[in-house]
Amino acid sequence: MTAPANRAREILARLLKAHPNPRLALVYHNPLELLVAVILSAQCTDARVNEVTRTLFRKYRSARDYAEADPAELEADIRPTGFYRNKARLLIACCRKLVADFGGRVPDSLEAMLTLPGVGRKTANMVLGNAFGIPGIAVDTHVARVAQRLGLAASDDPEEIERALMQALPKQDWVTASNVLILHGRETCTARKPRCGECVLRDLCPWPGKTA
DNA sequence: CTCCCGATAT
DNA sequence: ATATCAGGAG
Numbered sequence: 001m002t003a004p005a006n007r008a009r010e011i012l013a014r015l016l017k018a019h020p021n022p023r024l025a026l027v028y029h030n031p032l033e034l035l036v037a038v039i040l041s042a043q044c045t046d047a048r049v050n051e052v053t054r055t056l057f058r059k060y061r062s063a064r065d066y067a068e069a070d071p072a073e074l075e076a077d078i079r080p081t082g083f084y085r086n087k088a089r090l091l092i093a094c095c096r097k098l099v100a101d102f103g104g105r106v107p108d109s110l111e112a113m114l115t116l117p118g119v120g121r122k123t124a125n126m127v128l129g130n131a132f133g134i135p136g137i138a139v140d141t142h143v144a145r146v147a148q149r150l151g152l153a154a155s156d157d158p159e160e161i162e163r164a165l166m167q168a169l170p171k172q173d174w175v176t177a178s179n180v181l182i183l184h185g186r187e188t189c190t191a192r193k194p195r196c197g198e199c200v201l202r203d204l205c206p207w208p209g210k211t212a
Numbered sequence: 213c214t215c216c217c218g219a220t221a222t
Numbered sequence: 223a224t225a226t227c228a229g230g231a232g
Contacts, residue, residue, distance in 0.1 A: 026228075042229040048219075049228085082218040082227090090230080120230050140228045158229095182228065191226060192222065 007204070008152055008168035014200045015180045022179040024130055026050065031106035031131035032098075033057055036066070038123045039091060044081045052081055063104040066095035090118030108132045121159065129175035137165045138178045142185025149189060149207035 025046040028034040074088040094116045113124035125136035139158040147153040153161040196211045
């Protein structure tokens with residue numbers, strides 16, 4: 001058992017004390033809804049995504065509904081999430097592939113997920129972990145920032161951060177770790193004005209930018 | 213690397 | 223004014 005692994009486990013244990021059973025803030029009821037919500041969440045707060053999906057999910061109930069959607073209408077339906085033209089196009093392309101290649105269902109493997117338009121490693125791991133319970137680290141902006149500040153990852157490359165965290169933590173903790181690191185990044189280890197004074201990891205954190 | 217893109221925090 | 227928000231495609 002390596003020293004970095006122990007440090008990572010201590011960090012995770014402390015974060016879990018503050019956030020027992022961390023869940024995504026995105027509201028969804030099935031894998032497709034989670035996939036759509038995560039695609040919409042790019043460069044957008046989850047609160048805004050939830051506002052949009054509250055009505056969106058009543059209107060689009062299957063992959064086929066998105067696949068056959070009128071682009072302009074879907075754009076209007078998701079506009080407040082930003083990047084609406086891109087996201088509408090990606091959602092339609094993604095769901096057309098779901099219909100064509102996967103029987104309209106969200107696939108449960110990373111390789112298959114990564115063939116979908118609009119789905120990268122972050123989206124794939126988020127959906128696989130939270131909808132299917134498949135172990136993986138979803139490296140979003142929060143996980144990347146927190147991991148770097150804590151010295152859990154040397155590189156700023158998301159894929160290397162993913163590997164570093166996977167190496168440092170037992171597989172059964174990967175999904176929980178992703179979720180709790182995201183919560184910690186949103187609430188405490190924020191990008192701009194981190195609340196180091198309230199941070200439970202303060203004594204473990206080597207980040208030079210640490211504030212009072 | 214740029215582009216997509218609206219809303220909010222600082 | 224500008225950085226940032228659960229990124230990915232070309």
